[in-house]
Amino acid sequence: MEKKKKILILGASGFIGNAIYKELCNYFNTYGTYCHTTVYSDNGQFLQYDMREDDIVQLLEQVRPDFIISTLRGDFGAQVQAHQHMMEYLIKNETKLYFISSANVFDAYSKFPSYEYDKTLSESIFGRLKIKIENMMMRLPKEKTAILRVPMVFGNTSPRVKEIKMHLEANEPIEVFPNLIINVTNDDRLTQQIHYLINRNKTGIFHLGSKDLIQHEEFIKEVIKQLGNYHPVLKRVFTTNEDRYLAALPKHNKLPKNLRVKYQEIIDHHLPVE
């Protein structure tokens, strides 16, 4: 029998990292890190890791994963350094790195959506951080890394939807961007897609969002309809006069049909507030 793959999720106490952990833990030998969230301290599969203080290489030598999935947030300098050290480890070891990147790597190109092999360019410090880490990864042999570009992630337990529910309950305004055109996903879809990529040992660049586009305001209104009979106050924020795209669409590296997703499915997946 084939040995179970060993997976290490950096940031497994966070929204996306934890969703990936839950999806994978029954199939693989899965480990995760937490930093401030101490509820995981008694769980043998979870290790404490603070990228500002701890040496990532030491952690990797302890776990010896076949796959690292990086879903960290936090101090930018520490993120860059941790990923730099990871590159050195990857060169010397039989390990692959999956990095959760973002559609923001294209946020300077606002007039059209972007595809896997388009040149990246960002005007935001967040987008530039992602580009910096992506560029380090692209210098390694292709079979070592996967760049997973992800749009805004929704879902019942997502911080984005929790915040909307909170505003609805409190009758507070909800921010929408009427001329922002996006693609979207949710935690369930994203983690199923990552599961597939690991099963197949896939590497390269993947755009893991819906294949179709919707205006941010329309999307949020539809999600709110799913949540119940609310009459929300919307705060319409116009950042430019023209339509602006923030969308990384799949074109070259498509997933099998049953794993592709449309925005309507993401809307429909939300459940009414109890």
Ligand SMILES: NC(=O)c1ccc[n+]([C@@H]2O[C@H](COP(=O)([O-])OP(=O)(O)OC[C@H]3O[C@@H](n4cnc5c(N)ncnc54)[C@H](OP(=O)(O)O)[C@@H]3O)[C@@H](O)[C@H]2O)c1
């Ligand atoms: N959410 C989205 O819509 C979205 C969209 C596109 C891309 N992404 C990307 O996906 C990744 C995960 O996002 P998320 O929304 O899941 O974030 P999150 O919920 O804030 O989780 C972040 C993770 O990083 C850990 N962390 C924070 N500071 C740390 C430190 N100093 N050292 C080590 N670990 C630390 C957190 O641990 P503790 O909580 O235990 O401190 C947590 O496990 C990010 O890279 C983000 O850019 C997210």
